[in-house]
Amino acid sequence: MTIVYEDRGDEAASEVPVRRIKFTINGQKKIAEVETRLLLSHLIRRGLGLTGTHMGCDTTNCGACTVLVDGRPVKSCTMLAVQADGHEISTVEGLATASELHPLQEGFKEEHGLQCGFCTPGMMMTAKALLDANPDPSEDDVRWALSGNLCRCTGYQNIVKSVLWAAGKLRSQSAG
Amino acid sequence: MYPSRFRYEAPRSLAEAITLLRDGGDYAKVLAGGQSLVPLMKLRFASPELIVDINNLPGLDYHRADPDGTLHIGALCRHADLEHSALLPGTQPTMAAAAPLIADPIVRNRGTLVGSLCHADPQGDWASVVLALGGSVVAAGPGGRRSIPLADFVTGPFQNVLEPDEIAVEAVIPAAKGVRSGGYLKLERRVGDFATVGVAVAVESSGENVTRAGIALTGVGGSTIGASAAADALVGRPLTAESIGQAADLAAQVARPRTDHRGSAEYKRHMVHTFVVRLLSRADETAERAA
Numbered sequence: 001m002t003i004v005y006e007d008r009g010d011e012a013a014s015e016v017p018v019r020r021i022k023f024t025i026n027g028q029k030k031i032a033e034v035e036t037r038l039l040l041s042h043l044i045r046r047g048l049g050l051t052g053t054h055m056g057c058d059t060t061n062c063g064a065c066t067v068l069v070d071g072r073p074v075k076s077c078t079m080l081a082v083q084a085d086g087h088e089i090s091t092v093e094g095l096a097t098a099s100e101l102h103p104l105q106e107g108f109k110e111e112h113g114l115q116c117g118f119c120t121p122g123m124m125m126t127a128k129a130l131l132d133a134n135p136d137p138s139e140d141d142v143r144w145a146l147s148g149n150l151c152r153c154t155g156y157q158n159i160v161k162s163v164l165w166a167a168g169k170l171r172s173q174s175a176g
Numbered sequence: 177m178y179p180s181r182f183r184y185e186a187p188r189s190l191a192e193a194i195t196l197l198r199d200g201g202d203y204a205k206v207l208a209g210g211q212s213l214v215p216l217m218k219l220r221f222a223s224p225e226l227i228v229d230i231n232n233l234p235g236l237d238y239h240r241a242d243p244d245g246t247l248h249i250g251a252l253c254r255h256a257d258l259e260h261s262a263l264l265p266g267t268q269p270t271m272a273a274a275a276p277l278i279a280d281p282i283v284r285n286r287g288t289l290v291g292s293l294c295h296a297d298p299q300g301d302w303a304s305v306v307l308a309l310g311g312s313v314v315a316a317g318p319g320g321r322r323s324i325p326l327a328d329f330v331t332g333p334f335q336n337v338l339e340p341d342e343i344a345v346e347a348v349i350p351a352a353k354g355v356r357s358g359g360y361l362k363l364e365r366r367v368g369d370f371a372t373v374g375v376a377v378a379v380e381s382s383g384e385n386v387t388r389a390g391i392a393l394t395g396v397g398g399s400t401i402g403a404s405a406a407a408d409a410l411v412g413r414p415l416t417a418e419s420i421g422q423a424a425d426l427a428a429q430v431a432r433p434r435t436d437h438r439g440s441a442e443y444k445r446h447m448v449h450t451f452v453v454r455l456l457s458r459a460d461e462t463a464e465r466a467a
Contacts, residue, residue: 017183036184036227039218058177060215061368063282072256072285078214079286080207082184083229126282147367148280 003047005035021085025050026094034081040074041065043081044091052092052121056150063149066122067091073126073148092121095128103169104128104162113162115153123149127163135171139164179217186229190343193228194318198341200226206343207231208251211279211287212295236345239263245351247271251291251344255284267356268349269462270378274305274360280368290344296330296399299370303330303400305360308376308390308407311349317342333398354382357459361451362394365438371395372438375427375451379459384414391423391452396444397432405430406452415459424452 005016017036024030025048032047044053044067056064058077065076068090095102104124107113114120123146130137130145137145142163143156151159183200187193197204203225207213216222230236236252241263249258255278258264264272278284278292278301292302293313303326312325315338326347329336338344358378362371374394380387389407392400406426410419433444 011181017181019184035181037179037181037217039178039214058218060211060283063280066282073282074286075282077218078211078283080184080210080214080227080229082186083210083231085186145281148282 003034003038003043019082019085021082023084023086024088026090032081036080036082038081039077040067040079040081040084040089041076043084044076044089047081050091050093054118054121056118056122061150062119062122063126064119064122066125066149068125068129071129071132073129075148090125090128092124095124102128103166103173104131106169107162107164107166108159111158111161111165113154113159119149119151119153123151123159123163127166130163131167131170135167135174137164137167177218179214180220180223182217182224183226184229185226186232188232188234190233190316190345193230193233193343194316194341196226196228197343198318200228200340204228204340206294208291209254209287210291211283212291212297230343241267242351247349249289249347249349251288251346253289255279255287255289255292256281258289259284269356270305270309270358270360270376271349273358273462274301274362274376277301277360277362277364277374283368290347293326293329293347294336294338294344296332296334296336297370298333298397298399299374299395300400301360301362301371301374301376301394304374304376304392304394305378306347306349307392307400307402308358308378309349310378310388310390311347313344314346314348315339315342316345321345323348327402330400352380352388354380354387355463356380357463359455359458359462361455363447363451370438373433373444373447373451375448375455377452377455377459379410379415379456381415381463385412386410386415386419389423391427393427393431393448395433395438396448401430401432403427403430410456415456420453420456423456424449427452 054064056062060078067076205224207229236250238250239253259275306326313329360376362374371394376392378390389410391403391407406423409422428449431448433441435441
């Protein structure tokens with residue numbers, strides 16, 4: 001994996017602080033050499049080519065870049081890539097299997113939970129952590145959990161319905 | 177946006193972290209949750225040459241109470257740990273009320289209370305809570321540990337008294353000497369925004385009378401404001417409509433709000449008054465269950 005950095009001309013290549021890290025992403029073990037200032041979001045998008053994780057505001061507000069770090073939602077624009085060393089990252093690409101959508105993805109389709117779709121990966125990852133912890137959330141629980149993820153299209157109604165749809169599907173799967 | 181280039185170290189022990197800071201001098205910064213520091217670095221408001229990431233230090237993610245009720249919050253205890261704590265409801269009403277109002281749920285997964293105190297943002301919610309409760313910060317350095325009352329810890333916006341080679345390792349909330357009640361109210365435009373107005377109230381009572389009170393204000397001045405005159409007005413007598421009104425008047429007087437996109441100075445001052453009345457009027461309901 002290669003990431004190309006800007007050359008400001010004031011440092012020899014050997015002086016640029018770089019570290020080697022080991023981490024897991026969507027179940028796959030990886031080793032990367034990253035400049036210390038590289039953000040996790042850029043490691044994911046540029047280094048790993050997993051562009052499902054979106055960069056929205058780049059200022060810790062919008063939640064579009066949300067991924068799971070050891071199962072907890074984190075804004076990947078606000079974590080250094082070097083901090084992923086030894087940790088497990090999950091992105092939206094890890095939700096579906098080769099043949100089947102994840103119930104959350106199905107839910108967003110069934111309930112029209114997206115319009116432009118930009119915030120959707122972050123919404124789904126936050127919702128995944130919610131449903132992992134609480135399989136039977138109330139509407140309030142869903143709204144509370146998603147309150148750090150901004151959507152400029154839907155007005156949230158259908159996003160909430162989508163997550164509740166997924167919760168129902170997951171419960172019926174585990175009951176079956 | 178990218179931070180400037182920096183050297184990054186992730187020590188495995190506190191002693192190693194302090195040595196790194198000592199050698200890194202003024203240009204080193206400690207990274208805990210990073211939910212304020214990383215954005216500041218991306219905006220180039222902060223360009224440290226060395227980052228000492230303390231996330232790998234063992235045994236700092238706790239929050240626990242001593243038998244007497246003194247609460248200790250470790251430097252790696254996340255806001256979310258406090259939000260979901262089984263310990264705080266019933267014993268720490270002001271903290272339990274504030275925890276779910278910090279930033280947004282995703283930021284709460286990483287950000288820390290101790291980091292928030294060190295960051296010393298005048299709009300930081302925890303500083304008001306800890307100030308109202310009479311709490312302190314414990315710093316570890318080459319010469320050992322020292323405890324610094326929060327009132328002395330923050331010296332101005334984004335400034336604290338930590339030496340360059342010191343790390344804040346925990347915050348301490350003293351045990352209540354009576355029955356503890358109180359809360360935190362925050363007016364915000366939306367989840368995750370800074371407080372338009374925040375008010376922390378912490379009351380301790382013995383029998384009918386208030387024995388200790390703390391009131392602190394968020395977002396209505398260049399620093400966290402301790403409304404000590406307002407708090408003193410409550411002490412030595414029962415909470416009544418009269419004493420509550422007096423405290424609210426005094427708290428509104430010490431607020432130094434400025435008109436901005438979040439609201440007019442007059443509106444913010446009015447909200448300080450309203451929040452103090454609201455918090456004190458329902459103090460009974462929040463009185464610790466253990467009592």
